[in-house]
Amino acid sequence: MPIDPVCKMEISIADAAASHDYHTETLYFCSIDCLRKFESDPAVYMDDMGDEERIA
Numbered sequence: 315m316p317i318d319p320v321c322k323m324e325i326s327i328a329d330a331a332a333s334h335d336y337h338t339e340t341l342y343f344c345s346i347d348c349l350r351k352f353e354s355d356p357a358v359y360m361d362d363m364g365d366e367e368r369i370a
């Protein structure tokens with residue numbers, strides 16, 4: 315299940331209120347509010363994910 319990077323909630327793609335293409339992946343958000351927060355400062359939320367795969 316995708317995780318909303320803003321509030322860290324697991325959401326199903328069918329229930330996502332919004333999606334956003336960020337680099338090579340599509341992110342899903344529980345609400346438009348979370349999407350807006352993400353768009354205002356994406357790096358903050360992406361760093362929080364601890365995505366080790368992206369560290370080359």
Ligand SMILES: [Zn+2]
Nearest residue numbers: 318321344348
């Ligand atoms: Zn959310």
